[in-house]
Amino acid sequence: MVAFLLSRLKSFRQIVHQEHNQKEKMLLILIFGAFGIISNYTGIEINNGAIVSQTWQADVDYDAAIANTRIMGVAIGGLLGGPIVGLGVGLIAGLHRLTLGGFTAEACAISTILAGLITGLLGRRFGIIGRNRSPWGAVAVGILMEIIQMGVILLTARPFEAASHLVEVIAIPMITINGLGTLIFIMIIQSILMEEERTRALQTHNALQIAQQTLPFFRQGLNFHSCGEAAKIILQATKADAISITDKKQVLAHAGAASDHHQPGQNMATLLTKKVIENGKILIARSTEEIQCYRENCPLQAAIVVPLQVRDETVGSLKLYFEDAEKLDQVEQELAEGLSKLFSTQLELAEAERQQKLLKDAEVKALQAQVHPHFLFNAINTISSLVRTDAQKARKLLIQLGVFFRSNLQGARHLLIPLEKEIEHVEAYLSLEQARFPGKYEVEFDIEPQLNHVLIPPFTLQPLVENAIRHAFSNRKQGNVKVTAYMNRDKMMLTTEDNGKGIPADLIQSLGKESVRSEEGTGTALWNIRKRIQEIYGMEGSFMIQSEQDSGTKVTMTLPLTQNKWSENDV
Template identity: 50%
Template structure:
């Protein structure tokens, strides 16, 4: 038994070594990250089937009660059997790829074992299929119970799967063989599964941590480039932005262009990629024309006409504003091997952020030309403090919950997209305002988990009604900031949207401490300074109602008898297209 155990550990050691090499291949990491896709499942089936077949070839032949020396078993003699790590590979396959992948690899490995034995041992086909299926189902159970990162569980799974295999061996090949190989096989399979899955989990965890760090750096980069891209695609601002981007990304060169010329080039090749000259690479011209990201893996693909250009690879990403290409961001490499999938993902993410910043800048420039001073004042009030609070919240989540951090980034994008819409228009759809409110609330709930309960009641028929931008969001934000003092629980804000007699009624109520009687008559009529704000938001909202609707636009404030306050907006009911 000891001899068999040592020989089996040698075989398993080979499998573990190959597994370690495999999980450090970037392509395989991407397969694991996207294992739900059918194409990824096919790749996993191919890879693990080869592993399983390899274990059949490297098995240990046993005749009677003796170990037959061999290195590579292409076939098995009559009345002999083999001890191998096939069950280990099938178990890992199910734990990695799920039932369909595990069962398929199990079936393939079992069929190979059947032909390897010259048509003997047909039960291996069914047993291997069953083990792959069961281990895959166990994966689903572990995910449901959030045990997928508990390595000791995988050791138990390996022991269980090999025990099932030994039960088949005992029933079909006799108990004598099972008694001889069961102990070493079960122990080795448990240890091997534990090590194999630990390698995979540690590698994936390191990838997640690396992405979290990268996301944190990207947020810092976005915060630093924000003022420059908001200034528009100009030479001075682009030069400053390019220097920041290169410092954070540590790339060989960064270049920014508009649709016609190079605005900034920092790093290698700056002797001939000079600002103020026409866009010189064919690659950049193609991106400007197509609006699609392009990747060059050689100097020839970049298309620079200078024979001494050191740039060997590049990613060129279009920059958009209002769905139109306004320029490009170019990330250059002097070593083409450093252009990896990670850099491609980073480039796409940066382009999205910078495009949003450019669009934000253009919208702000347009807003300066608007005559509606109330909207501009409100825009200036909402953006800065909320943006940095949200960035700080997302940064804090990077280390412990990357999925939530990604979700909040999307909500932050939605929020500022709503701000851009509000800066350009004096009236927006109620549905747009509610989307803007939802993004704001998710970001606030992330900052203060479970502190506030927000209830929204709305007649969907009113979704196409037109209202001033931020009308509901301001009232909800006002309740969150001022209604509950320092109370940390049982804080409820209710939003009710109804219509009556061609009047749209937007009501926001809370169960807070209420409003001091001496302040009730002042809210909405003048700035009411408090410890948590300047008091201008309600005043601006009231003034916008007056300028848009005259006497037909009203902001009413009252206290509830049982505690709390009610803010009510009454507007003429107006739908997009002029319908009432």
């Protein structure tokens, strides 16, 4: 009965789970010391092998003794709390037994103190009580302590004949009943541990499920759409009557009860939320007055508000509202706290991904915005020389130079551009190069018309054509480059092919995968193109280089067909 009642006490359940500090050890000593005192009072008085009294044992005759469950409480206290608790419980129960009298009073007091100390040492050394421990170890210890008590009675109680006769009568019943009592007590304690473990497992499972379902949305950051979807998921997975998510200034989402006045886009409706944003600490309200909603008839009666943090800075809040304060129990509080940590982690990862993407975009755009200085100087020199001899051609080249720079700007400001814009960039580059080296090479375009508006990463074709012109034909009088775009099922195949000198076999495996050192370049352009295709399209895109010495090089890009909206207004 005592074990069952103790198992219902929240404080005792916490003590069972935690490492014991001085305060908890004192509490255990008081609990099991009281258990020992009650056992003394409720024992059975025995005189000459016969039951004398089964009532409250406040005073025992000198010739009598008490059969009770005192050792059980002392042993369990020692096993739970260690030697300090065991000794403390043993002293309380043993000294109290001494005050009741009887010819075994001294022997029982000594055996009780010894039992407390020994079980405490055994509990500390072997960890006999635990969720993964068999209860029979504790039962064996309890039985051993009773046997020790019988031995102490035989050694110290006098007259010996009376002590021997008493042990003969009470030994087997007391050892059996105390062993059975210890088993029941330990099983109840273990059930507490297992129950709490199952509860935590369910909470963790629930929290992880919610986190998994909301991850795609929180990775987008805190916005109306992502928070709206996340709030719906959380509402379905918890006992809350309403879920609200805010940033620092306004409500981003509200699902459930009180949606008529807790609406997305509005300023925060409760002072409770403002306090959480300011302090970064969890707050709990169990009344409408504590919530402090501006609407008098608001049905929300309780709430737990947890901060959402990114790198220790509060960026928003998650609120679980309840129409009945009784629903806001410990389970919901722990779940809310767990979700707060998980969502904060998700937001941190989203921010890290965003910063990484910005950094990559900055790197890519820096590369895209670069113009080869020799190309620029050569283009200006070519145009200057034509101003007097062929003004019309010089004018056309200036226009093409403008188109080239415009394409650079477009590439620096857009992740994707239409194929036709990339072709314009290539043509502008070619017109300027061909003006310097007339008749040295020919470039042919074979583009299926329906692909002109398909979006591709900028600076994918132009660097490939430039590579062919600068490297493939360096030792040749004339060369050919062919640019092809055609559909293959749901993909676009984009190729550049030249009949140049090809790429050495020792470099072909590294080109496009990393920067390489060679007399003719580093391969950075190819690496940049491959990297962007992987980051933008993932497994749906590919980049392949095929080349043979003295037979030319072919670069093939496989891209999914995308025709998203694109605008030049910001250029």
